[in-house]
Amino acid sequence: MKGATTPSRKEVRFTGYGGQGMVVMGLILGRAAAVHDGKSATMTQSYGPEARGGASSTQCIISPSRIFYPYVIEPDVLVGMSQEGYDKHRLNIKPDGKLLYDEDLVTLSPEEKTKNIHSIPATRFAEELGRKIVANIVMLGFFCGLTDFVAEEAIRKAIEESVPKPTITLNIKAFDKGKSYALSLLEGSAAKAKS
Amino acid sequence: MGEERRVLTGEHFLTGDHACAEGGMAAGCMFFGGYPITPSTEIAERMSLRLPEVGGIFIQMEDEMASMNSILGAAWGGWKSMTCTSGPGFSLMMENLGLGIVLETPTVLVNIQRGGPSTGLPTLSGQADMMQAKWGSHGDYEIIALAPNSPQEIFDHTIKAFNLAEQYRTPVLVMSDESVGHMTEKVIIPPREELKLVPRNYTKKKPGEYLPFECGEDEIPEMVKAGDGYKIHITGLTHDKRGYPDISAEAQDWMVRHLMNKIQKNKKKIIEVERINMDDAEVVVVSYGISSRVAHRGMDLARKTGVKVGMLRLITVWPFPDYMIKELAERVKAFVTVELNFGQIALEVERYVAGKAKCYLVPHAGGDVHKPEDIAEAIKEAAK
Structure with a gap:
């Protein structure tokens, strides 16, 4: 598993509102990369009273080498789980960066600049699985299906270490749901390209 | 447990x-x-x-x-x-x-x-x-x-x-x-x-022989702890080797010199720095803590434009590595200090450079970190 995939520094920003588990997403991705995938990872989060109930944002840098500058410069991936978070950060994305968002919670700006857009009803899927609270892990599965920054096995291990023990099965189901939805979208677009 | x-x-x-x-x-x-x-x-x-x-x-x-x-x-x-x-x-x-x-x-x-x-x-x-x-x-x-x-x-x-x-x-x-x-x-x-841990240096002297502020050449007194039978007195007042108050210029001179010497005499053993890209450096960035990581990016950006810049990262800030700054000042063009304030460690750098090289500060009021581009600009300016 060590040393796979990423050729250079990758930057990810997770944005939503307080309580959706944006920080947990960053923590899982960072832990997966740093502890289980032989990479360096730096996670930082919005902090303080302004982050409660309002916009919550987590930044995660992943790199095959030592990370000096610890903050997002231009994200390779922006994950939007709330309208406010998306609106606040959408202009900062890399020109060819990926935008992943929850389609029931975010309406895209007519001026959205990146073309690399993928949507998922993450919260609705989570509700179908029985608990809305795992929407973040559905989104993380979706992220994993659409990127190769961190090995899937590493993310699975990090989920198991980061969520409360009785919820591991539910969280893994949520991850699988998001990942298979991403793969079905990719297959769909591949089929479209062929026809 | x-x-x-x-x-x-x-x-x-x-x-x-x-x-x-x-x-x-x-x-x-x-x-x-x-x-x-x-x-x-x-x-x-x-x-x-x-x-x-x-x-x-x-x-x-x-x-x-x-x-x-x-x-x-x-x-x-x-x-x-x-x-x-x-x-x-x-x-x-x-x-x-x-x-x-x-x-x-x-x-x-x-x-x-x-x-x-x-x-x-x-x-x-x-x-x-x-x-x-x-x-x-x-x-x-x-x-x-x-x-x-x-x-x-x-x-x-x-x-x-x-x-x-x-x-x-x-x-x-x-x-x-x-x-x-x-x-x-x-x-x-x-x-x-x-793990390399330094245990407390408890005295081997007997109660009655031990003095809590007595020390040898290295200026470091030995320790005791309560309950071991040592009847000692320690006070915030200026004191002698026994720890008894001594309100005199002589006792003050001995005690304060001792407190200073204890660190200053041993500073080469205490001080730790990281030197990055220093072999060919004409400009030296001095930084520490979070600023050193931001300044590292500033240094990389400046290096890409051909500036020979390195970094002296302070791991120990106090005692200040004055002798390192003095030595570098003899051979480099300029120092650029990067810190989240309006010039604190920059003042130490300046006083040991003592006019032998140019000194720049990239100030910041705090609340965020520097823009690496601003640091790169300061480095380029310093290299001129």
Whole structure:
């Protein structure tokens, strides 16, 4: 598993509102990369009273080498789980960066600049699985299906270490749901390209 | 549960604050007396959970003055002790930091710096307590202060701080910042048997022969602890080798010189720096803590435009590596100091450069970090 995939520094920003588990997403991705995938990872989060109930944002840098500058410069991936978070950060994305968002919670700006857009009803899927609270892990599965920054096995291990023990099965189901939805979208677009 | 919970050997993904607490645990800390204050609170919180696991004591004191005193008392009681604070809490600890220095008490004070003055920016970063670290308590003294720039380093440096405290019988400061305290990265905690810990230097002299402030050439007195039968007296008043008050210019001269010499004579053993790209450097960036990581990017950007720039990263900020700056000033064109304040360590750099090279400062009021581009511009300007 060590040393796979990423050729250079990758930057990810997770944005939503307080309580959706944006920080947990960053923590899982960072832990997966740093502890289980032989990479360096730096996670930082919005902090303080302004982050409660309002916009919550987590930044995660992943790199095959030592990370000096610890903050997002231009994200390779922006994950939007709330309208406010998306609106606040959408202009900062890399020109060819990926935008992943929850389609029931975010309406895209007519001026959205990146073309690399993928949507998922993450919260609705989570509700179908029985608990809305795992929407973040559905989104993380979706992220994993659409990127190769961190090995899937590493993310699975990090989920198991980061969520409360009785919820591991539910969280893994949520991850699988998001990942298979991403793969079905990719297959769909591949089929479209062929026809 | 017991001692087997002391060192959490393994690879972790931890915030700087939590890594700091684990550093204290690994170093053998048994007592934490503190008063929670953002952004250092998570250190106290973790210690409140961790210390009882090994039979240690966590006390939330009534304020920072009492917190500082409690860790001095714990040290004289025979335990390794620490506290943490930030912003106004650091100001409140200054009086009894002085007591710790004059009693020559081994203990560790961690400051996760935030923006000031006053209540300032509780949740945002700053590095404007660096001169307070040196001069904040009244009177003349020397201090040891470390400036970690990552969660791994704050773990390592907290252990190092405990070791230096024992080695030099003095309070040691860990001067971190909100950015490092709240950043999460991989932290490797080594197996217990690989940790290099300095035990307390207890005297072998018998009660009656031992004097609490007597020392040899190295200026470092030996320790005792309460309950071992040594009847001693220690006081914040100027004192003689016995620890008895001596209100005279002669005693003052002996005591203050001793406090200064203890650190100054040993500074080459204490000081640690990291030299980056220094072989061909014509411009030297001087930085520490979070700013050193931001400045690293500034340095890389400037290098891409052909500037021969390197970095002297201060791991130990106090005692200041004056001899290194003097030596570099003889051969480089300019120094660029990068810190989250309006020029504190920059003043030290200037005074040891003493006009032999140009000195620049990239100031910042705190609340955020520098823009790496601004640092790169300053480097390019300095290289002209």
